[in-house]
Amino acid sequence: MQSDKGTISIRLVTEAVLELQGRGQDSGPLLARAGIAPALLAKPYARVTCEQYARLWLDLARQMDDEFFGLNARRMKVGSFAFMARTASKETSLEPALHGALRFLGLIFEDFSPRLLRAGGMAEIAIDQSPNSQATRPRAFADFTLWMMVHGLACWLVGRRIPIIAIDVQRPQPDYLEDYRVMFSDNLRFGRPYSRLLFNAQWLDLPIRRSADELKQFLQAAPQGILVRYRDPQSHAARIKAYLRGIKPERWPDIEAISAHFFMAPSTLRRKLSQEGQSYQSLKDHVRRDLALNRLNQGEVNFNELAFELGFADASAFYKAFKKWTGSTPGQYQAMMQPQGGVTVKTAQTG
Structure with a gap:
């Protein structure tokens, strides 16, 4: 079942209050103040609004003096994110801004430290586990929460949504993935x-x-401003991408046909996509990228055949597009996604 517009699964609410409950504290009053009925925690398919989740996050942070839900042995005290954002906003470009933000988080956290790595055309925000940690990250929720803050800040700093190519998580797969x-x-x-x-x-x-x-x-809008920056599953762009995924690229309709499928004029669809910061061509590129990444993750090695299946005229055009999407060639991407792979050839300088 697809996520509802502007909402978050109750399962992430459960994740957010888990550490508080583990300390013997009642999450009921916090949930009630956020407008979330405590009984919803027992209904796995329930959803809350981004605004409600943001209020809960803020209230939890105030009560625990921890903006990181108590997920680390050392608290991320209230005001830490604001300090990080102010410092990052003074940099001239995103690279030093992210370096500064991640160094700051590394000073805060006891159990793990994030770092920015860059090699060739790809970059990663890696999370290193402390070998001496007694309170290791028990849940993937911790990783995703850190990335949500850092990626959300990065998108705001440059005024664009930065496409995520892939995410690797050290922890086992959680029971619920849809919102992630x-x-x-x-x-x-x-x-x-x-x-x-x-x-x-x-x-x-x-x-x-x-x-x-x-x-x-x-x-003033945080954290709700960060939460709503993420993909709206009911947007016109998301609906068109879902439609294209069910059709072979060689049979993808033109703008007139796709507009008719969604019962609107081409000019109306162009306007609505423009309001979402998209175009029909960009959506086709996004779906081609996702299809290519999925095939490469499965071990596809015949790049000529893959190029043809994705609707490219030849392998050269596919290579050019893939380099634009990811900053790497298909072969380099596959090597990096191997179990021992990574953007480790060169660590970006921190000075």
Whole structure:
């Protein structure tokens, strides 16, 4: 069942209050203040609004003095995210901003430390586990929460949604994945050697031009402003991508035919997609990218055949498009996604 527009699964609410409950505290009053009926925790298919989840996050942070849900031995005290955002917004481009933000988080956390790595055309936000930690990350929820904060901040800093190529998680696969796929990527893998979020390194070079007023507005809207930045599963873009996935690329309709399928004029569809920051061509590119990544993850080695199946004129056109999507060639991507692979050829400088 597809996620409802602007909502979050009750299972993530359960994850959010789990540490509080483990300390013997009642989550009922917090849930009630957020407008969430405590009885919903027993209904696995229930959903809450982004606003309700954001209120719960803020109230939990105040009660625990921890903006990280108590997921680490050392608290991420209230005000930490705001300090990190203010510092990052003063940098000239995204790469030093992310380095500073991740160094700051590394000072806060006791059990693990995030770092930015860059090699060639790909980059990753990796999470290193402390070998001496007694309170290791028990749940993938911790990794996804960290990435939500950092990725959400990064998107705001450059004023664009940064596409996520893939996510590897060290922890076992949780029972519930649907919202993680909606928020981040369909390309999720668990039980990996370490945790990392991969994206095209070209985004690191984008400039940061955020005013003090924009920063103030961003922080006033956090964390709801971060939550709503993620993909809306009921948007026109998402519905079109879901439709295209069910058709072979060679049979994809033109803009007139796809508009008729959704009962609107081509000009109306173009306008609605533009309001979502998309175009029909970009959506076709996104679906081709996802299909290519899925096949490569399965071990596809005949790149000429894959190029033809994806609707490219030849392998050269496929290579060019793949390099644009990911910053790497198909072969380089496959090597990096092996169990021992990673963006480890060169660690980006921190100075």
